[in-house]
Amino acid sequence: MVSSWSNKLSFEGMDLYMNAINGILFGFWALFILNGEVAYGYILSFIGIVYLIGGFVIYMLTNKITPSSGVYFLGGLLLILVSVSSIGGGYESKPLITVLLWGCIAAIAAAIGYVKRWILLSIGSLAIWFVVGCYWYVVTWDTPRSEWFGMYIPFLNWGAVAWMVLAALGFFFSRKLVIPQLTDRANRMLARVYALLSHLIVGGLLTRQIENIFTEYMYDSASSYLGLALSVSWGCYALLLILWGAYYRELLFRAFGSVVLVIVAIKAIFMDLSGQEALYKVGVLLIDGRHTTCERQEKK
Known part of the structure; x- marks a missing residue:
């Protein structure tokens, strides 16, 4: 020099x-x-x-x-x-630290790219978000949740924060990211994809937190009722997806929510309630039927 x-x-x-x-x-x-x-x-x-x-x-x-x-x-x-x-090498929580760090880096890059209109920086943050999200989906099930205050509180732990950061960033992309080189139709389609992936991240958050609740507080009944609790939470969230799609007039979300409802109903009847009394199965069918009725009313 x-x-x-x-x-x-x-x-x-x-x-x-x-x-x-x-x-x-x-x-x-x-x-x-x-x-x-x-x-x-x-x-x-x-x-x-x-x-x-x-x-x-x-x-x-x-x-x-x-x-x-x-x-x-x-x-x-x-x-x-x-x-x-x-950072965090040698610790069991290394994947969580990596996700939090890169999630914050992606968020900062997305904010700067949006304010300064630097499209390459925005695309770079989008790529980081997608890779980190896929990585977190793979490693989260064996990663310590890093509790706060010395005890487990649902949605108040660093594992939940990692899910929330990724979900919030995905919804930000779906609302704000516009690539000038693409057509309006292509940008709208990509926005739907970002939002759909973000909803999958929220689903992962619910699944992981419910699993932690049963593991921490209801260990004896975890094997019996965990599957049913997950089915109920997925069914409720699928209904929210249908309502989301109806409010924004998005067929993709209504279709995705309907598919999830069907899968949840099959899982609940033939897996979660296999061996249970018929009364439980009737109750689940009534709940799923109510969800389907709400979906039809929203479509109308």
């Missing part, structure tokens, strides 16, 4: 790009030599901070965004984000 500065502030020479490659080689050697002694997150954070400082200095000296300053800044930012994901 000193040689580029002395050469009439020419920050587009090969020395800067070769220096970036040299930094990559330094990073590999540092990770190899310090393996087992220093966590890789600290090494990557150090290199990322150096790159950010370099990009900022180039920008201040040239008073404009150049390819070299952009490469340094984006490279440093990427390294810092990767180093952030190493």
Whole structure:
């Protein structure tokens, strides 16, 4: 950088790009030599901070965004984000920490992209949200819920917060994210997809919290009534989806809610209530029938 500065502030020479490659080689050697002694997150954070400082200095000296300053800044930012994901390593709650960190990063990127109208940043936050949501759906069932106040309170724990952050971010995308390069019809269709995925996240939140309630407070009856409790909660939420679709005149949500109701009814009758008295089955059929009647009335 000193040689580029002395050469009439020419920050587009090969020395800067070769220096970036040299930094990559330094990073590999540092990770190899310090393996087992220093966590890789600290090494990557150090290199990322150096790159950010370099990009900022180039920008201040040239008073404009150049390819070299952009490469340094984006490279440093990427390294810092990767180093952030190493926080919590060695703990059982590592997946939860990762989801919360990347969920907050996606939320901040989405807010900045919306305010500044930076579509690439908004799309990047959308990609992070989708990947983190898929990851959380896979790992959440074996991840500690991280209780507050030393006891389990439904919906007041860090696991529930992770679900809520992802759901809120998805609904934000469905309402605010518009990609100018796409047609209005394509943007509306994508908005429905974001909202539908967000509703699936809410379903995961309900499922996980109900499971925790039975595990914590009703352990003896968990095997007998957990399935039925999940069916009731899914059925109620499916009804809310139908009402949502009727209010916004969205056929997709009404159809999805109807499919969920049918699946829940089959599950309740043939799985949850198998071996139970006929009176329980009649009650479930009456409840599902009431849901179906409400759905038909909303359609009319």
